[in-house]
Amino acid sequence: MIKRIIPAILVISIFFMLLKVMTNITPKYDLTGVSKTYAEQGASDLGAMNLVTAIVVTYRGLDTLGEVAVLFMAGTGIALLLRRKKKKKGSVAKKREASEILQTGSKLLVPIIMMFGAYIFINGHLSPGGGFQGGAAIASAVMLMFLADNSFKINHKVFGLIESLSGMFYVIIGILGLVMIGADHFLDSRLLPLGEFGKILSAGTIPIIYTLVGLKVGTELASIIDNMKGDLE
């Protein structure tokens, strides 16, 4: 009984806290402060149509680098905790084969999903989307492959190489900003010419950075899925 009462009291107190927040929200009618600056200058400054991308990749680029680092650390931690011992041959438990529909369907769908993921991160500066979303789409294609084929294995060397190289180039682009533009321009996307507003090759280094982030996130999430899939013991 007491185990129900204490959570109930806690949840009710949180409810009153949130009620206080809820009743004191004043609706916004105008952009203020930093949002206003971004909205007014973002287009001429960086040449990116999608302002969220401009904020994530350039204005708040350091935060995104930290975010990628957090994801990398989580992936490393998972790989470390779920490290598999090498098994003797023949001890692998028999798993039921995937159904005909899933096998055939995945052959059709996997390339399309991968291409869609690449489309999302290449167009990150023009339309809704970006590296993280595109990477998640690519990882979902890898997951479909795992579901359809019991013996499917990812090539860890290739995945590790793609992941580390894209992470490295991301940091190198950041440092190039310091070297070529000025002391306070880490991860500045104006390294390359801004190009014509609204074209795919525009907005400086934003498409390059988002492609690298997309590859990194995609391979990282695929490795996480591979680790968590595990084997029956």
Place this chain on the structure above:
Amino acid sequence: MNITNIVHIIGFALILIGFWGMLTQKNMIKIILGLAIVEVGVQLVMVAFGFIEGRTAPILDSAVELSKASELIVDPVPQALVLTAIVIGVAVNALMLTFVIRLYQKKRSLSINDYKDLKW
């Protein structure tokens, strides 16, 4: 009662449901699901904070005149923040589930009652 209020209420309700789940469930996977629900609620509330009635998405295509952009789009900063929050949330949830997998491999139990090593 406009759309912003409705989204706020849904978000706050999800936060409460998640906390209730985290505090009352014994199954560790369900506790993690509770935290995931809280995350979704917080993200919804944050996005709704940046919404302005009658404006469009912060993408400067043909629907938005460049010179008047700041009067036509919603606030892009909370959206960027939530994008970060979602990714960090995925990473944290995956790591927590990994701990659960390891604990299960050790003791063959998912109930939080069977793990008393840190209990005082």
